[in-house]
Amino acid sequence: YYEVFPSNNLELGLWLESERMLHPVINQKGVDTQNEVVKEEKRLRVDNSPYGKFIENIKKNLFQNHPYKETVIGKMADLDAATLDEFIAFKKKFYSPNNAVLVIAGDFEKDNAKKLISDYFKDIPKGAEITRNFPKEDPITTEINAKAYDSNIQIPASMIAYRTPGLRNRDSQVLEMISTYLSDGPSSKLYKKMVDDEKQALQIGAIPVTLEDYGMYIIFALPVGETGLNTLNNSIEEEVEKLRTDLISENDYQKLQNKFENQFVNSNSSVEGIANSLAEYYMLYGDTSLINKEIEVYRSITREEIPEVAQKYLKPNQRLVLEYLPEQNTAN
Structure with a gap:
């Protein structure tokens, strides 16, 4: 996520990002709406696009164990099956300060920026540690x-x-x-x-x-x-x-x-x-x-x-x- 603001609106940008992390509204209406957005994106960029599935087919042949064998955008059946509780659990697991980096670049006063960051982010609770330990692939030795x-x-x-x-x-x-x-x-x-x-x-x-x-x-x-x-x-x-x-x-x-x-x-x-x-x-x-x-x-x-x-x-x-x-x- 990123925003581009005039330098005098730094506080607004920090407020927006802290609200996204602390108080996102995740409800059934929003989930249903965004599911349809992703489905349409998949139809446009993958299903109905010439040569749109070539990366998908390469990945499933190059990888047998690692999650890279799957597509990023997912499958229609998975989107249809997704529940509100899964979206909420995903947000809770990954959208936490200890799994994020905040970058400010531009014309600002450093000490003031640090104070604003503290004001807007210090009360956001740390999430559980995330362990990433994916299966390894065997070397490819035959075409x-x-x-x-x-x-x-x-x-x-x-x-x-x-x-x-x-x-x-x-x-x-x-x-x-x-x-x-x-x-x-x-x-x-x-x-x-x-x-x-x-x-x-x-x-x-x-x-x-x-x-x-x-x-x-x-x-x-x-x-x-x-x-x-x-x-x-x-x-x-x-x-x-x-x-x-x-x-x-x-x-x-x-x-x-x-x-x-x-x-x-x-x-x-x-x-x-x-x-x-x-x-x-x-x-x-x-x-x-x-x-x-x-x-x-x-x-x-x-x-x-x-x-x-x-x-x-x-x-x-x-x-x-x-x-x-x-x-x-x-x-x-």
Whole structure:
């Protein structure tokens, strides 16, 4: 939750957030209303959106034990079955001061802000300690092959996905650089090869999904004309294999460094960006000083680390190959 206020309205913002934590109105009418909002969001973004279920299908194949195997937005049946008592219990468990971080960024007087925070939040009771101990996944040692069908598409897609480490692992930052190298923009290796030069793909991209316990590295491609999905997969593997065995050029390495430095500066160039970064660094990493030094992590990544990390996580026997196909209408 966030608000943007004129600096003379700091107290109003703190009052709003303390009220949300201490006195939220959770009743059957509100639950019914918000359930319908979430259902409509699911219809719009997932059920009726072209390629809207590809993440769902990747997750259920990459994860067998960890809750990441489930979707975030949930299932219609679960939304229908949710009770008022469950909503109240969820709020009580998670919406407590010891499970939250409050960030104020902007033009304010520090001592006054601290007093206001104390005035509005000191009487909110601490909640029970929350234990997060999720099941671990066994390593993937054999290629997984799967199919999924989508009634909203006409062009099939190939999805190749690898299970990767969580966000606190340095390798996750190296994988972000690999993703940028392979598919960020028209000059990236996969785009130039498969879209421009060989004209195999209408579109190609790579998505590093970095989460707390594990991550996912996903490469997707849509074929041109009669190009087969296996052809796309072979072309993708050729480029990934080069990453596993060869050093990228010094010029490409410097381009990556420039891109990540630019992203870091831009993300903290506004007051809202600074506030968001501080909250994320505290909540996920326990270290707000990363706002000044995270860029040093990327600067310290060497050319030699890139093939090491690619060899560690991006081998063919560690991947899921998902054929994402148009659902055929079987009605007579």
